[in-house]
Amino acid sequence: MVPYGTVDEPEVEPWRLPPRLGLRRLDRINPSSYQSLKLCRLKGVWIGTHARQLLPSSPQAHLGRIIHKVLEMAGSGQIDAEADFDGAWQACLEEEERKISTSWNERHFTLLSKAIDDYEVRREQCRLLTNEIIAKGPRIASQEGKGAVRERFIQTSDGAVGGYPDLITFAQGGAMISDFKTGRIFDPDAEPLLKTLDEGYAMQLKLYACAVVSTYGVMPISLRIEGLDGSKHKVTFDVSECDAILGEARRTLGEINSIIESPNLSHGEKLSALASPSPHSCKFCRYRPCCPPYLSQRAKDPEAGWPVDASGEVAEKKVLGNGKLIIRLKAKDSPNAVAVRGLDPCRHPALDPLPKRAYLFDLDKETSTQCLRQNMFTTIFVD
Numbered sequence: 528m529v530p531y532g533t534v535d536e537p538e539v540e541p542w543r544l545p546p547r548l549g550l551r552r553l554d555r556i557n558p559s560s561y562q563s564l565k566l567c568r569l570k571g572v573w574i575g576t577h578a579r580q581l582l583p584s585s586p587q588a589h590l591g592r593i594i595h596k597v598l599e600m601a602g603s604g605q606i607d608a609e610a611d612f613d614g615a616w617q618a619c620l621e622e623e624e625r626k627i628s629t630s631w632n633e634r635h636f637t638l639l640s641k642a643i644d645d646y647e648v649r650r651e652q653c654r655l656l657t658n659e660i661i662a663k664g665p666r667i668a669s670q671e672g673k674g675a676v677r678e679r680f681i682q683t684s685d686g687a688v689g690g691y692p693d694l695i696t697f698a699q700g701g702a703m704i705s706d707f708k709t710g711r712i713f714d715p716d717a718e719p720l721l722k723t724l725d726e727g728y729a730m731q732l733k734l735y736a737c738a739v740v741s742t743y744g745v746m747p748i749s750l751r752i753e754g755l756d757g758s759k760h761k762v763t764f765d766v767s768e769c770d771a772i773l774g775e776a777r778r779t780l781g782e783i784n785s786i787i788e789s790p791n792l793s794h795g796e797k798l799s800a801l802a803s804p805s806p807h808s809c810k811f812c813r814y815r816p817c818c819p820p821y822l823s824q825r826a827k828d829p830e831a832g833w834p835v836d837a838s839g840e841v842a843e844k845k846v847l848g849n850g851k852l853i854i855r856l857k858a859k860d861s862p863n864a865v866a867v868r869g870l871d872p873c874r875h876p877a878l879d880p881l882p883k884r885a886y887l888f889d890l891d892k893e894t895s896t897q898c899l900r901q902n903m904f905t906t907i908f909v910d
């Protein structure tokens with residue numbers, strides 16, 4: 528479906544597909560992305576080595592960054608009065624929106640207050656949490672291992688696992704580790720009434736627990752997920768369980784790096800050995816446009832419920848009365864053309880001038896797989 532060359536390209540025309548994404552050694556496992564890495568090692572490597580992400584992040588992810596930043600400012604004493612919240616929020620919002628506005632495939636999210644339905648609710652939730660943190664006083668440790676530390680890098684003794692937990696509070700008897708989540712907290716696949724904590728979050732905290740032991744020499748006595756709505760959720764754990772998760776993470780890191788550094792495998796063989804393509808793991812993956820294992824697996828099993836992506840020769844492009852575009856794509860192995868409607872020309876520079884081939888990611892189905900429509904994440908690449 529997509530041709531591959533040999534090197535990563537600079538973003539001169541970022542809607543041109545890079546020939547391929549490189550593979551670099553993974554220095555450590557970050558607890559916050561360990562769940563992604565367990566789902567697909569290739570995705571975990573690309574996230575962990577900061578490979579260029581080709582599909583846009585969601586507006587909610589951008590809002591989450593603003594919320595984390597404001598809470599971090601409150602925790603470090605940069606906001607020390609309730610009245611400072613509005614100014615801090617505005618400064619963080621402007622900074623995030625400035626980044627979005629310079630991104631070729633995210634700039635239509637620029638006004639986050641319009642792109643996110645519950646923007647105001649989440650802002651007010653953040654205000655309440657900020658006030659709570661201010662009321663408790665700044666949480667800066669005067670000395671490592673005493674008081675509390677926020678967003679400080681910790682790692683295991685061998686450096687295999689390391690990251691930045693949101694908050695570590697030291698108390699008599701041990702340390703308490705908390706992580707804030709601005710999105711959902713419960714496992715979406717579990718029985719809703721049981722409100723089962725997302726297993727990935729629990730694993731993240733257990734890995735942080737191992738890193739706290741190595742960094743500060745104290746045992747964690749409490750692990751907690753905190754929601755933006757003020758809810759607090761205890762993660763049950765024991766030392767042997769944390770050690771087992773750490774052992775698995777270390778083994779995984781070793782296996783990944785031995786594949787990446789193998790002199791006997793081609794680049795394509797390394798990608799295949801690391802990838803676990805499935806509708807579930809690939810759905811929100813921002814590397815799909817440049818992931819050969821994904822593209823070949825969906826070609827082998829087209830009915831498996833993959834994300835709605837399409838590609839082919841562009842047989843026709845029409846501008847409709849409402850200013851939107853419709854294009855017709857002819858796939859190599861299908862007699863029927865696919866129509867894609869509702870395309871906003873300002874969002875898709877790849878369609879001007881008319882390309883020979885186009886690769887479209889994240890579409891909505893209309894009446895059938897032959898009739899598709901743009902949604903807020905639709906991104907179009909050309910060769």
Ligand code: SF4
Binds near residue numbers: 568
């Ligand atoms: S597209 Fe799928 S197979 Fe490829 S890296 Fe992402 S999750 Fe893994």
